[in-house]
Amino acid sequence: MRFLISLAALAIIAPASAAAQSVVTIGTSQARGCYEAAMSGTSRASTGLALCEAALAQDALSRRDRTATEVNMGILLMRDGRTHEALAAYDRAINLFPGLGEAWLNRGIARMQERDYAAAEADFTRSLELNVREAHKAYYHRALALDARELYPEAYADFQQALELEPGWNLPLRELERYEVVRAPVNG
Template identity: 40%
Template sequence: MKNTICMASLLLGLTLGTAEAQVMVLGGGIAKDCYEAARFETVSPRQGAETCTRAIELEAMNAGNRAATYTNRGVLRMRAGDYDAALSDYEKAKRIRPETGETWLNEGAAYIFLKDYPSAMASLDQAISLDSSDLHAAYYNRAIAKEKLGDVEGAYYDFRKALELKPDWDLAEWQLSRFEVTTN
């Protein structure tokens, strides 16, 4: 017997998971303020991005903190709806620290917002292979991209994996409730 996964007839709007994985900055200064703006939403996204820009332009940072600051500024720019600027920041962060899964995760989310699902898939696959600290969000967002690309079965299994990684996650539970698994 083969399991068939069918989308429920009522398809509601898709919502991204916790796609905005911030990257911790060690130490103090403006770069830490940038991280806190991204992590705790202490200021508006625009103000937070300006803080990050000041950190990038004015502070001496090690490579890890510089990459994290670019990623955090990208998160803030993404929240403000400036996806192209966010993607530019993620690209800069990846050139410095390509092994940071959170950067790839956020890049995948930006591509989803831009409806560039093949690029989202590539970024989210990389976030998963790098074992991003928000792995549940990487699977969740990849499920959205898969569903948009017509891979309904793959989307179902990625939503399940997201829920396995973060049990009792209402958003993933809701997504799974839209599917009906039938046996042929």
């Protein structure tokens, strides 16, 4: 079985649309359907969730495939407005395979939804330490968490890093426009 990481759009944080990391497994039709539902911004979450649950009920899934399916199920639960259940799915994914940066990134997004900004920041940082595939999204979301905690210099630096990694990306660009950079007075 192959283990691939792909992107799924998931609008969570207003006004910026957050992008979650979907994880694909190729091996069972239910796991594949779960992934495709997480990738699709148009499909009904309930249909995808049924596929995820069916895939997880199978004993034949490898640990990595089970982890990927839990992440994809979390994305669908978030899309369905079931943040607490999504957090539980991400926790299960992290317990199964702690080295998957995408699980940490998605859990951070869910924690942002819960307004648990310090925990979200820690999850985004961990995803970066694990070399999450699309690091620009982790920097962007960590910047949002830092901004919410009024840690403006750190937030500004992360918005800049997100833009450096993904030039032309409108979301960090819009956020950076809110900041005014001034020189600190020189003591002396």
